[in-house]
Structure formats: structure tokens, C-alpha cells
Amino acid sequence: MKIEGFDHGSRGLGVRNYQLILPSVVCSTHISRRIANAVNAVTFSHQHGCGIIGADVAGIGDFFASLADHPNVSSVLIISLGCETIQGQELAEKLVAKNVSTKYQIIQDSGGVEATVTAGTASARSLQDSYPAKRIQLKDFRVGIDAPSNSAIIRDLIGALRALNIQTDLVSGKSPADSFSHLMEKKVHLILSFPTGDQPASGFPLIPVINIASESALHQAISADFDLPAETTVVNIVKLIFEVANGQETIAETNKSGEILAPRLVRST
Amino acid sequence: MNNSPLKAYLRPNGSWGLRNHILVLPLHSALSSSARAIEEASQGAVAITHDWSGEIDADLERIVSTLAGFASNPNNFATIFVTLDSPNERRIIERAKLLGLSNFVHLSLADVGSMHKLVDVGTREADQLIARALLQDRIPAPWSAIVLGLECGGSDALSGITANPALGVASDMLVDLGATSILAETTEILGAEHLLAARAITPEVGVEIVNTVLRYESSINYEGIDLRGAQPSRGNIEGGLSTLEEKSLGAAKKAGNALFTGVLEYAEVPAVPGLFFMDTPGHDIEQLTGFAAGHVNIVVFTSGRGTPTGSATMPVIKVATNTPMATSLKDLIDLNAGTIADGVESLSEVGNRIFNEIVAVANGKETKAERGGHHEFSLSRLYN
Structure with missing residues (x-):
């Protein structure tokens, strides 16, 4: 079973080829989305980047850097307001160390909203043009598992993946979105999510997520949102992992569901 | 009326709206992308997105008041709640009603059946509410x-x-x-x-x-x-x-x-x-x-x-x-x-x-x- 990955240089091979439009602050999230929609890139809304103190300043900067450093990401365009705590230019310097294909655009220096959208769209396109997708066989495949506990099926699954030389990371976060952010930082290429019975199926914009249902009433009512039913087998899961890694869309990808949640340690001021 | 030149939308509880929005409000972060999709597909509804995934902790009361107050802002002609129908989400809707919200639609993911259908149903509901909102006129306000x-x-x-x-x-x-x-x-x-x-x-x-x-x-x-x-x-x-x-x-x-x-x-x-x-x-x-x-x-x-x-x-x-x-x-x-x-x-x-x-x-x-x-x-x- 082979996986054809995208060559992303020093960051390794990805199973997707996403460009990230990264708002450095909540104030630039809407402009980032307009640019992302224009160039078919990925972005996300968040409420961070300003009015933060203490460990959060470095923490959010590190989180943004790990997004830029993810193997599924081709290039990054930072959209900055200009006067925020996490400054666009400094963030760009931090991110370039991880991903050389990083540029930034500052709203307050660009002449307003429309001028930023125009310049940012051109910049995102030039990054895409300078980074053509090249496929190479993926060797170091890493799968993340979001599951509430280390149950029998999870143990069997981890055993089966290890036998195929696939590395695994298991995280049990406060919610699937919380787990996904932690798994992103571990640079997993693909995520298997076993949400608890009260949480819906969901996705993560940079990483394909395969959702596996439980027997809960909620999951049974929304079975169409899950890639696999509760009674699925390890063999079916492994088969789907390879199909998705080779480009098949997950249901969360088709629905474009799920957000990137940036973890926060302290609070806003 | 102190010769006020204002014209606004009178709400059933006596408060005044200066806008007549149809708000799409997800009550769980995993439904944020659905709310945004409804906004994009509708004829002018507005949606917000947020990062609360139903956590029950010391910030819960602040989050309940925030979302309930936002939903019941008099500038909203109506609010469409998109939920997992959890007890705390239902509490937010009840609180919004106490704050004066009378015109709302509650779409629960489980009732609708899937995220895909949620966007379809939500868009249809939003467009119907938008048509109704157009029928309301501004009247002289104090x-x-x-x-x-x-x-x-x-x-x-x-x-x-x-x-x-x-x-x-x-x-x-x-x-x-x-x-x-x-x-x-x-x-x-x-x-x-x-x-x-x-x-x-x-x-x-x-x-x-x-x-x-x-x-x-x-x-x-x-x-x-x-x-x-x-x-x-x-x-x-x-x-x-x-x-x-x-x-x-x-x-x-x-x-x-x-x-x-x-x-x-x-x-x-x-x-x-x-x-x-x-x-x-x-x-x-x-x-x-x-x-x-x-x-x-x-x-x-x-x-x-x-x-x-x-x-x-x-x-x-x-x-x-x-x-x-x-x-x-x-x-x-x-x-x-x-x-x-x-x-x-x-x-x-x-x-x-x-x-x-x-x-x-x-x-x-x-x-x-x-x-x-x-x-x-x-x-x-x-x-x-």
C-alpha cells in the first residue's frame, strides 16, 4: 500500500497540498477569508493576537509557527493589522525559519481593506506559482488518533498501524477540536476521530479527519456525518486511511466542517 | 418624542432595533462552519463563529449570558440557533427569551440529520425570515x-x-x-x-x-x-x-x-x-x-x-x-x-x-x- 505525498521540502511530505492564509489577529480574519476564498486556500477564524499577556504571547506565536511547519502546508501568507501584540513582520520572521514560502501583508500599511485584498490575493497566487506540487512516495506516515480512552479497538488499531510502520499519536482533548490542534502540533498527516457520544463529527482545515461513530443517540441520528459506523473493523479503518491519504475526501472535508482552535493559557486584557 | 428624527424597528418587548438582521448563531464550535455556510448561501443572513465546544467550567455563566444577550439584541429581527440540543444550549435559548427574544428558530443537528442538511434547512429558514423582515417598516422612535x-x-x-x-x-x-x-x-x-x-x-x-x-x-x-x-x-x-x-x-x-x-x-x-x-x-x-x-x-x-x-x-x-x-x-x-x-x-x-x-x-x-x-x-x- 503506497501513499503518493506532496513534497514540502524540509517539512517533509504531506498528504494534502494546502496554502494557509494566516490572520495574525482577530481583526484580520475577515480579510484573510476573502483572500483564501479567492485563491482556494485554507484559513480560519480565531480571537487571538492582541490584548494577550504572559505566556500566551509566545504560546500563540508558537502555535502559528507549528501551523506553518505542518507537512500538509505548502506556503503561508500572513495577514496582519499592524498595531497588534503579535506583529506580522516578526511573526513572518519566526515562520520563515519553519517554512521558507512565507510572506506577509499588513492592512495598516497597504491602504485599506480592498487594497489589502488585492495585494494579498496577488501575493498568495505568486506563492502558489513558485511552489508547484510534486508527488513523491511517502515513507514516514504519521496518523493521529482522537479518542476518549485507550479502548480495545484503539489498541488493536495502533497495533495494526505499527505493523505497517505507521507512527501513531493518541490524544484525548477537551473536545475533538482541542485534540486536533494538539495532533497538528505533533505533525500527523491524517486524523482518526472517535468523538464522545455527545460531540458531533468534525474536521480540521489542514488535516483530513476520518470520523468514526459511537452507538450514542446523537451519532445514530447523524450517521451521514461519519465516514465509518460504530460497528466498523480495524481492517476497514486501515483501508480508508490509505484511500484518504491518497486523496479521497473525507465527509468533513466535503462538508468543509471544523475550525482550528488556538489553545489559550491565560486570558485577554 | 423630543422631536426625534429617528425611525427604527419596534420589537415585541418594546425595545428598538436600528437594523433588521437575521442572525445565525451556532451554540457549539463544531457548528461554526455550518453557520458560516448558511450565511454564504442565504440572501443576507449574518453568522458568527466561536470556539466554545460546550465546556462546563468557571466561564460557563459568562458564555451563557454572552450568547443569550447576543441572540436577543434588538437589532436582530430573528435568530436561528444551530445546536446539538444539549442542556446548556437549551438554557442559552431560554435566557435569550427572558431577554426579549420572541422570533427565533431552533435547528438541532440530530433532528435535521446531518451537517449537509443543516446548511440546506438553515438557508431555507434564513431566506424565509429575510422575506418576513422586509415586510417590517421603520416607525418614528424616541x-x-x-x-x-x-x-x-x-x-x-x-x-x-x-x-x-x-x-x-x-x-x-x-x-x-x-x-x-x-x-x-x-x-x-x-x-x-x-x-x-x-x-x-x-x-x-x-x-x-x-x-x-x-x-x-x-x-x-x-x-x-x-x-x-x-x-x-x-x-x-x-x-x-x-x-x-x-x-x-x-x-x-x-x-x-x-x-x-x-x-x-x-x-x-x-x-x-x-x-x-x-x-x-x-x-x-x-x-x-x-x-x-x-x-x-x-x-x-x-x-x-x-x-x-x-x-x-x-x-x-x-x-x-x-x-x-x-x-x-x-x-x-x-x-x-x-x-x-x-x-x-x-x-x-x-x-x-x-x-x-x-x-x-x-x-x-x-x-x-x-x-x-x-x-x-x-x-x-x-x-x-
């Missing part, structure tokens, strides 16, 4: 229909000299006519609280203002962190502000010289007209969210550096503190108060211009933030 939020962000050395005191002139005129005006940002009155307390309508209200600041300061000290890492922000310092106290003295000028009628908790709805202080963070978007949840229906936002941000419910009028920024960032600034520093206009002339713009926008004139479709949202948390 001055008390205006609940004004006073905000500043990306302040510079001119904020306390031009835009903020000019906004204070407009705020005083409105309060005098019987409207409501709310100052906020506890972080940004630190060092000026004694001046505000001296303007309290009763000694008790004065004590409350001082205690709100003390409560905030001690909670931050408890974190063991120096607030001055965030305040004044790096952008403020580049803009010429030296200290937090200097920033505070300038920020407080937005509230003019009227007496303070009372102090509001974050997201609390004022019960009577007058000038209030609301306990919010200085974070622009968390403050805007607190205003909307407290049923503010129009905001004036002064800025030295310039910002595109707006709100899903409230029109936000941007006032520049300086002419160079107003000139370079035309498509995000509504009014220029830099003319005061240029020696072209007086404080009261600019104050009158802001007052007239508030009236025009209240009556339906589109702001730059509305034209650009900007409606950022942030949940304010104290503990997590």
Missing part, C-alpha cells in the same frame, strides 16, 4: 431608542485630544436627550477611575466604579502577570502613547461630562437610559461582543491606527484621530476627527458631526464596516 457603545482601539497620541473628546460631545448630547451611552474597557480606565467616580449620580455608583477597577486589578495580579505587557499595546506606543495612565485619561474622554447612572457587568442589559460603565476587557472584539450582548444597538469606534472590524448585529462607525490615517485607510474610516489637530474644525463642530452621523446610521445609513461585511466575534473568558 431618542431613548439609541443605546450607544463607546469604543476606542489602536489608540495613538491624538486619541485623547481629537476623536475621544469629540465623541464625548456627541455622547453628552444623546444622554441629555434621553438616550443611553455606555463606556467600557476596564483595562483602559485604570488610573482614571477616581475621575469617573466623581461623576457618579450617587456615592454608591462611584464606589461601584472604583470597586470594578480594583476587582479587575486584583484578578490580574493574581495571575502573576504584568498587565503592561499588553497595555499600552505595541501599536499604542508606536502611535506615541507613553503609559497606561495616559491611555486611560484619553480613553475616558469618550464619555464626555455626563453623570454616570450605573455600572454594568459584562454583557448586562441596562434597565434605564443614561450613561453607564460596563466592565469589559480592552480587547476590541471582546468589548464589541459584550456591548452587543448588553443590547447596544450602535457603536462609535475611535482609532488612531485604523481597524476594519465590525459586528454582526451593531453598525460600527469608525472615527479617525488623525488626518493621515483617515486619508490612507479611506475604506475603513467613516469620519475624520483629525481636523481638530489640523486646526480646521473645533471640538464641538466634530462632536456635532459625530452626533449627526449616529442619527444617520441609526436611520439606516451603511457604515464602512457594514459595507465590507466585517463582523468579527470573540467570547470573553476570565478563567480558561
Whole structure:
């Protein structure tokens, strides 16, 4: 079973080829989305980047850097307001160390909203043009598992993946979105999510997520949102992992569901 | 009606809307992308997105009041709740009803059957509500229909000299006519609280203002962190502000010289007209969210550096503190108060211009933030 990955240089091979439009602050999230929609890139809304103190300043900067450093990401365009705590230019310097294909655009220096959208769209396109997708066989495949506990099926699954030389990371976060952010930082290429019975199926914009249902009433009512039913087998899961890694869309990808949640340690001021 | 020139939308509970929005409100972060998809597919509904995934912790009550208040803002003709139908989500809807929301649709993911269907059904519901909203006319409204939020962000050395005191002139005129005006940002009155307390309508209200600041300061000290890492922000310092106290003295000028009628908790709805202080963070978007949840229906936002941000419910009028920024960032600034520093206009002339713009926008004139479709949202948390 082979996986054809995208060559992303020093960051390794990805199973997707996403460009990230990264708002450095909540104030630039809407402009980032307009640019992302224009160039078919990925972005996300968040409420961070300003009015933060203490460990959060470095923490959010590190989180943004790990997004830029993810193997599924081709290039990054930072959209900055200009006067925020996490400054666009400094963030760009931090991110370039991880991903050389990083540029930034500052709203307050660009002449307003429309001028930023125009310049940012051109910049995102030039990054895409300078980074053509090249496929190479993926060797170091890493799968993340979001599951509430280390149950029998999870143990069997981890055993089966290890036998195929696939590395695994298991995280049990406060919610699937919380787990996904932690798994992103571990640079997993693909995520298997076993949400608890009260949480819906969901996705993560940079990483394909395969959702596996439980027997809960909620999951049974929304079975169409899950890639696999509760009674699925390890063999079916492994088969789907390879199909998705080779480009098949997950249901969360088709629905474009799920957000990137940036973890926060302290609070806003 | 004091010869009020206002025309607004009367809500069933007697409150007034200056806009007639259909709001799509997800009550779980995993439904944010569905809410946004409904906004994009509909004929003009507005959606917000947030990062609460149903966590039950010390911030729960603050989140419940915020989302319930936001849903019931009188600028919403109707609200579409998109939920997992959990007990806390149902509590948010019940709270919104207590706050006056009567026109709403509750779409539960389990009832609808899938995320894909949720977008289809939500879009159909939104378009039906939009058609109904078009049938409602603005009618003559009293001055008390205006609940004004006073905000500043990306302040510079001119904020306390031009835009903020000019906004204070407009705020005083409105309060005098019987409207409501709310100052906020506890972080940004630190060092000026004694001046505000001296303007309290009763000694008790004065004590409350001082205690709100003390409560905030001690909670931050408890974190063991120096607030001055965030305040004044790096952008403020580049803009010429030296200290937090200097920033505070300038920020407080937005509230003019009227007496303070009372102090509001974050997201609390004022019960009577007058000038209030609301306990919010200085974070622009968390403050805007607190205003909307407290049923503010129009905001004036002064800025030295310039910002595109707006709100899903409230029109936000941007006032520049300086002419160079107003000139370079035309498509995000509504009014220029830099003319005061240029020696072209007086404080009261600019104050009158802001007052007239508030009236025009209240009556339906589109702001730059509305034209650009900007409606950022942030949940304010104290503990997590």
C-alpha cells in the first residue's frame, strides 16, 4: 500500500497540498477569508493576537509557527493589522525559519481593506506559482488518533498501524477540536476521530479527519456525518486511511466542517 | 418624542432595533462552519463563529449570558440557533427569551440529520425570515431608542485630544436627550477611575466604579502577570502613547461630562437610559461582543491606527484621530476627527458631526464596516 505525498521540502511530505492564509489577529480574519476564498486556500477564524499577556504571547506565536511547519502546508501568507501584540513582520520572521514560502501583508500599511485584498490575493497566487506540487512516495506516515480512552479497538488499531510502520499519536482533548490542534502540533498527516457520544463529527482545515461513530443517540441520528459506523473493523479503518491519504475526501472535508482552535493559557486584557 | 428624527424597528418587548438582521448563531464550535455556510448561501443572513465546544467550567455563566444577550439584541429581527440540543444550549435559548427574544428558530443537528442538511434547512429558514423582515417598516422612535457603545482601539497620541473628546460631545448630547451611552474597557480606565467616580449620580455608583477597577486589578495580579505587557499595546506606543495612565485619561474622554447612572457587568442589559460603565476587557472584539450582548444597538469606534472590524448585529462607525490615517485607510474610516489637530474644525463642530452621523446610521445609513461585511466575534473568558 503506497501513499503518493506532496513534497514540502524540509517539512517533509504531506498528504494534502494546502496554502494557509494566516490572520495574525482577530481583526484580520475577515480579510484573510476573502483572500483564501479567492485563491482556494485554507484559513480560519480565531480571537487571538492582541490584548494577550504572559505566556500566551509566545504560546500563540508558537502555535502559528507549528501551523506553518505542518507537512500538509505548502506556503503561508500572513495577514496582519499592524498595531497588534503579535506583529506580522516578526511573526513572518519566526515562520520563515519553519517554512521558507512565507510572506506577509499588513492592512495598516497597504491602504485599506480592498487594497489589502488585492495585494494579498496577488501575493498568495505568486506563492502558489513558485511552489508547484510534486508527488513523491511517502515513507514516514504519521496518523493521529482522537479518542476518549485507550479502548480495545484503539489498541488493536495502533497495533495494526505499527505493523505497517505507521507512527501513531493518541490524544484525548477537551473536545475533538482541542485534540486536533494538539495532533497538528505533533505533525500527523491524517486524523482518526472517535468523538464522545455527545460531540458531533468534525474536521480540521489542514488535516483530513476520518470520523468514526459511537452507538450514542446523537451519532445514530447523524450517521451521514461519519465516514465509518460504530460497528466498523480495524481492517476497514486501515483501508480508508490509505484511500484518504491518497486523496479521497473525507465527509468533513466535503462538508468543509471544523475550525482550528488556538489553545489559550491565560486570558485577554 | 423630543422631536426625534429617528425611525427604527419596534420589537415585541418594546425595545428598538436600528437594523433588521437575521442572525445565525451556532451554540457549539463544531457548528461554526455550518453557520458560516448558511450565511454564504442565504440572501443576507449574518453568522458568527466561536470556539466554545460546550465546556462546563468557571466561564460557563459568562458564555451563557454572552450568547443569550447576543441572540436577543434588538437589532436582530430573528435568530436561528444551530445546536446539538444539549442542556446548556437549551438554557442559552431560554435566557435569550427572558431577554426579549420572541422570533427565533431552533435547528438541532440530530433532528435535521446531518451537517449537509443543516446548511440546506438553515438557508431555507434564513431566506424565509429575510422575506418576513422586509415586510417590517421603520416607525418614528424616541431618542431613548439609541443605546450607544463607546469604543476606542489602536489608540495613538491624538486619541485623547481629537476623536475621544469629540465623541464625548456627541455622547453628552444623546444622554441629555434621553438616550443611553455606555463606556467600557476596564483595562483602559485604570488610573482614571477616581475621575469617573466623581461623576457618579450617587456615592454608591462611584464606589461601584472604583470597586470594578480594583476587582479587575486584583484578578490580574493574581495571575502573576504584568498587565503592561499588553497595555499600552505595541501599536499604542508606536502611535506615541507613553503609559497606561495616559491611555486611560484619553480613553475616558469618550464619555464626555455626563453623570454616570450605573455600572454594568459584562454583557448586562441596562434597565434605564443614561450613561453607564460596563466592565469589559480592552480587547476590541471582546468589548464589541459584550456591548452587543448588553443590547447596544450602535457603536462609535475611535482609532488612531485604523481597524476594519465590525459586528454582526451593531453598525460600527469608525472615527479617525488623525488626518493621515483617515486619508490612507479611506475604506475603513467613516469620519475624520483629525481636523481638530489640523486646526480646521473645533471640538464641538466634530462632536456635532459625530452626533449627526449616529442619527444617520441609526436611520439606516451603511457604515464602512457594514459595507465590507466585517463582523468579527470573540467570547470573553476570565478563567480558561
